[in-house]
Amino acid sequence: AQTVTQSQPEMSVQEAETVTLSCTYDTSESDYYLFWYKQPPSRQMILVIRQEAYKQQNATENRFSVNFQKAAKSFSLKISDSQLGDAAMYFCAYRTFNSGAGSYQLTFGKGTKLSVIP
């Protein structure tokens, strides 16, 4: 079964600085999708960035970028120029294919709580 590990339960960053959140996963699939979701106190899971495994180029969305190392099964999220609004729980997720059901589901890591210090 696929697993997703986020080894940093909590992290903090100074406003305007850069922070990197770690994520590793275990899979035997060769083609898959990885996601980072943000969950602020409002509880809604917000998609931050998505990476397709067959694309070697790292995904970037404004201040958010990933370092995708397929061989190492690592998918870290870098947040540049951190803002107070970035404070939230961040979840790494792997899109798992259930061959029996013929459909996909997300497997999440336990999350990293990011605090931004003014």
Added chain:
Amino acid sequence: KAGVTQTPRYLIKTRGQQVTLSCSPISGHRSVSWYQQTPGQGLQFLFEYFSETQRNKGNFPGRFSGRQFSNSRSEMNVSTLELGDSALYLCASSYGDIYGYTFGSGTRLTVV
């Protein structure tokens, strides 16, 4: 366009009762998935519906069930509530599997 809407936002039920949660997906999205979020277990997949059919189910007891209507709105039902069912229940809709998922704000269920 409107996002994923979950109702109610908060719910308090007594052990042994049953509860129904509702999810209205983004217009045009035919896939609706449900997840349970607890501090101990994190986010766990419950089930997924596509075109009114349950296509996939996670490892949860039969007390957890759901359905999807022709307008893609989905409901999940939990019968014979237990204290351990207290959780945030999140619904996510998708246009297609490769496009990712849009989540609602969840329903916070407390069982007393």
